[in-house]
Amino acid sequence: MDWTSTILAIAALVFFFQAFTWKTRAKNKSLPPGPRGLPILGNLLMIGTKPHHDLRRLARKYGPIMHLRLGLMPVIVVSSPEAAELFLKTHDLVFASRPPQEASKYISYNQQNLIFAPYGSFWRNMRKMCTLELLSNHKISTFRSMRKQELDLLVRSIRDAAYSGVTVDLSSMVTSFSTNVSCRMVIGKNYNSDDFSEKGFGATVRETMRIASAFNLADYIPQIRGLDLQGHTKRMKAIAKDFDDFFEKILEEHVEYKDEDRTKDFIDVMLGFMGSEETEYRVERDTIKAIILDMLAASMDTTAATIDWTLVELIRHPRVTKKLQQELKNVVGMNRTVEESDLEKLVYLDMVVKESFRLHPVVPLVIHAAREDCTVNGFHIPKGARIFINVWAIGRDERVWTDADKFNPERFIGSDIDVRGQNFELIPFGSGRRGCLGMQLGLTIVRIAVAQLVHCFDWKLPNEMQATELDMTEEFGIVCPRTEHLQAIPTWRLNT
Numbered sequence: 001m002d003w004t005s006t007i008l009a010i011a012a013l014v015f016f017f018q019a020f021t022w023k024t025r026a027k028n029k030s031l032p033p034g035p036r037g038l039p040i041l042g043n044l045l046m047i048g049t050k051p052h053h054d055l056r057r058l059a060r061k062y063g064p065i066m067h068l069r070l071g072l073m074p075v076i077v078v079s080s081p082e083a084a085e086l087f088l089k090t091h092d093l094v095f096a097s098r099p100p101q102e103a104s105k106y107i108s109y110n111q112q113n114l115i116f117a118p119y120g121s122f123w124r125n126m127r128k129m130c131t132l133e134l135l136s137n138h139k140i141s142t143f144r145s146m147r148k149q150e151l152d153l154l155v156r157s158i159r160d161a162a163y164s165g166v167t168v169d170l171s172s173m174v175t176s177f178s179t180n181v182s183c184r185m186v187i188g189k190n191y192n193s194d195d196f197s198e199k200g201f202g203a204t205v206r207e208t209m210r211i212a213s214a215f216n217l218a219d220y221i222p223q224i225r226g227l228d229l230q231g232h233t234k235r236m237k238a239i240a241k242d243f244d245d246f247f248e249k250i251l252e253e254h255v256e257y258k259d260e261d262r263t264k265d266f267i268d269v270m271l272g273f274m275g276s277e278e279t280e281y282r283v284e285r286d287t288i289k290a291i292i293l294d295m296l297a298a299s300m301d302t303t304a305a306t307i308d309w310t311l312v313e314l315i316r317h318p319r320v321t322k323k324l325q326q327e328l329k330n331v332v333g334m335n336r337t338v339e340e341s342d343l344e345k346l347v348y349l350d351m352v353v354k355e356s357f358r359l360h361p362v363v364p365l366v367i368h369a370a371r372e373d374c375t376v377n378g379f380h381i382p383k384g385a386r387i388f389i390n391v392w393a394i395g396r397d398e399r400v401w402t403d404a405d406k407f408n409p410e411r412f413i414g415s416d417i418d419v420r421g422q423n424f425e426l427i428p429f430g431s432g433r434r435g436c437l438g439m440q441l442g443l444t445i446v447r448i449a450v451a452q453l454v455h456c457f458d459w460k461l462p463n464e465m466q467a468t469e470l471d472m473t474e475e476f477g478i479v480c481p482r483t484e485h486l487q488a489i490p491t492w493r494l495n496t
Contacts, residue, residue, distance in 0.1 A: 029380035032076060034058075034067035040221065042069030047215060050476055052364040055079065056393035065379055071220025073099075074385040076370075079393045081400060081424040084431070086376050087368070087387055088424070092432040099369040099386050101219050103212040106236040107243070113290035114437070115298065119371060126291065127437065129273070129281045134266050134295070135437050140444065142263050143185050144340060150180050151449060155337065155456055162490040167462045171308050171485035174449065175202065178304040181445060186295045187250050188265040201246070205297055206477075208239055213365075213478040247289040266295060297478075298438055302362045305481035306446045307453075309360040310353060312486055313407045314450075315459055316467045320409060324348055325493075328455040334495045338451045340444065349451055351409035353443070357395075357419050357428040359407060362479045364392035366430050391427055392480075400425050419443070457490040 035058060037043040047054050047070070055077050059066050064080030078084050087095050097119035098104075104116035114130055117123040133139070154177045161168045179202050180190050191201055216232050218225040228234055254267050270291065273283045314321045327348045332338050343349070368387040373380070381387075396404045402411065417423040420439060421431035429436035436442070461467065473483040 030378065031074075031382075032065045032067040032379040033062045034069075034077075035062065037069045040071065042071055042073075042220075044070050044215065044217075044220065050474065051215070052390055052392040052476070052480075055365075055388065055390050056396075059390070059393065065377060067379075070215070070386075071217065072222070073220045074382055075388060076381055076385050077388045077390060079390045080397060081394055083377070084389055084394060084427060085424040087389065088421075088427070088431040088434075091374055091376060094371055094374045094381075095368045095387050096433040097369040097371050098434075099219075099367065099384075101212070102216050102225070102233060103208075103236060106233070106240045107208055107212065108293065109286040109290040112284075112287050113294040115294050118369075119433070125281055126287070127433075129270075129283070130291070130437050133269050133273075135441060137440065140441050146184050146263075147181055147340070147445065147448070150177055150184070151452055152337075153177075154449075155452060158453075158457060158490050159492055162457065162492045165489070167487050167489050169485050170311065170453075170459075170488050171304075171482070174307045174311075175301075175304040177449065178307070178445070179300050182296050182299040182303075184265070185299075186266045186292060188254070188262075188267065202300070204239060204242060205300060207235075208243075208293075209297060209301060209479050210477040211236060211239070213476065243293060244289065247292055250292070251285065251288065267292065295438075298436070299442065301479040301481065303442055303445050303449075305362040305479050306353075306356065306360070306442075307449050308482060308486060309362075310356040310446070310450050311453060311459075312470060312472070312482065313356055313359070314352070314454060315461065315486075315488065316470060317407055318467070320352065320407070321454060321459075324352055324454055328451060332455060334493070336496065337494070338448060338455050340448055343444070343447050343451070346447070346451060348409065349447060351412040353447055353450065354412050354417070354419055354426065355407055355409040358401070358426055359395060359405075360474075360480070361391045361395055361428040362481070363428070363430075364476070364480050365389070366391055366427075366434075368434065389427075389430070391430075394424070395426060395428075397425070456492065456494055458493055459488045459490060462487055462489055 035043055035046065038045065046058065046068075055066075056079060058068075059077060059079035064078065064083040066077040066079070068075040068077060078087050098111070098116050100111070100118070101116065104111045104113075108116045111117045112122075114123070114126050117126065154173060157173065158168055158170075183190050211232055214230075214232065217229055218233065225233075250267065251271070254271055267288065270283055270288045273279045273281045274285065274288065314324070327346060328338065331345045332342055366389040368389065370381050370383050370385045370387060373383045375381070395401070398404045417426055419426055419428055421427055421429055421435045424431065429439040429442070461470070470486075471482070471484040474480050475483045
């Protein structure tokens with residue numbers, strides 16, 4: 001307790017010194033409006049278990065560009081399409097960095113990955129490599145048959161359950177499908193729980209996402225970092241070791257096993273660059289491991305959560321489901337399953353997925369950092385400030401969306417609003433330099449999975465449960481899935 005008191009006393013002195021310095025420096029500069037905070041803690045106590053909800057509530061009072069102080073750190077919260085465009089397009093280069101975080105120090109090999117790396121030459125080179133070598137349209141197309149195999153396995157498993165008339169845990173099955181697709185693309189094969197630590201691979205990835213998104217006091221009051229008051233650092237070190245051991249084993253397998261005839265996975269591609277003098281990419285072993293985790297974490301749960309949210313909304317809205325099934329019947333017919341080549345003809349499916357992204361962006365808060373002082377809309381944004389883009393709040397902005405809290409895909413009829421980062425009313429993949437590189441791959445997997453599960457099956461809730469009784473509670477993290485798993489009874493629809 002004495003040591004804790006000493007640290008807190010030092011932190012208090014540092015806070016008052018920094019606050020005085022910051023106030024003096026900003027004397028003639030206008031910060032965005034925001035609520036007053038407590039000494040040291042600032043506005044941290046105003047943020048609960050659903051930060052995107054709390055920040056939206058505060059923004060309704062203080063405006064779409066709002067200033068908070070979380071611990072000792074200035075934070076700017078962006079909550080409208082117009083404000084998002086200023087930060088992600090007009091001043092994109094200024095806000096193209098990421099803040100240093102304890103999670104990235106341990107889990108991403110000290111920010112050597114793509115998601116957490118600060119803006120600079122390293123990040124630009126890694127982004128170029130991932131764009132051209134790992135996530136190009138050509139590379140994505142080489143895995144098309146693999147995606148079909150995994151989706152066929154999912155459909156076959158559900159069809160067996162349909163013939164038996166049993167309830168399936170659709171959330172778990174979709175998560176397994178997404179995990180298998182991600183693993184086969186990134187590391188070349190599926191891995192079961194025996195290949196990882198006792199807790200299991202998927203569970204550890206999900207825990208990593210939760211810890212990385214948690215409001216860690218060490219990130220906002222660095223002076224008390226050594227106390228590890230929340231126990232996050234201890235857990236992150238353990239997770240980092242589990243991942244490192246796992247990735248080392250995978251890398252060794254790839255080095256030892258070479259088959260020129262098989263499709264190269266992402267690790268094969270990156271290993272080909274390591275130590276080469278003929279490439280501009282300077283890829284080290286730790287960099288490869290950091291990007292492996294990047295690719296797995298960014299694809300597994302994001303895809304599964306989006307599919308799950310979409311299916312839940314379709315069950316809650318049978319009118320929409322029937323309309324989508326009619327489109328699938330017209331385009332695909334009832335004698336075969338959906339192919340990826342059918343997707344461009346499924347216009348209503350595209351509207352359904354857009355509406356799901358609008359209401360349930362799986363990454364509700366996107367975090368950037370100011371690389372230098374900047375004036376935005378007349379407000380002073382200090383260098384080092386963290387920028388929270390509240391994607392969830394933007395998607396529910398009543399000024400932009402009629403009946404903003406209702407699931408209504410028809411709102412996109414005749415609309416040119418897209419999800420690819422050019423229309424700031426709907427930015428589930430972010431925008432600008434830090435926009436998601438895996439967007440096209442993610443959209444492909446989400447659309448084909450939703451189309452297949454709606455085309456092949458009718459769905460009914462078990463135990464006479466009504467759709468209105470479905471629990472829509474979110475579990476906050478970097479990815480925001482539903483808290484409860486979707487349990488449903490399938491019925492086979494096709495003639496085959």
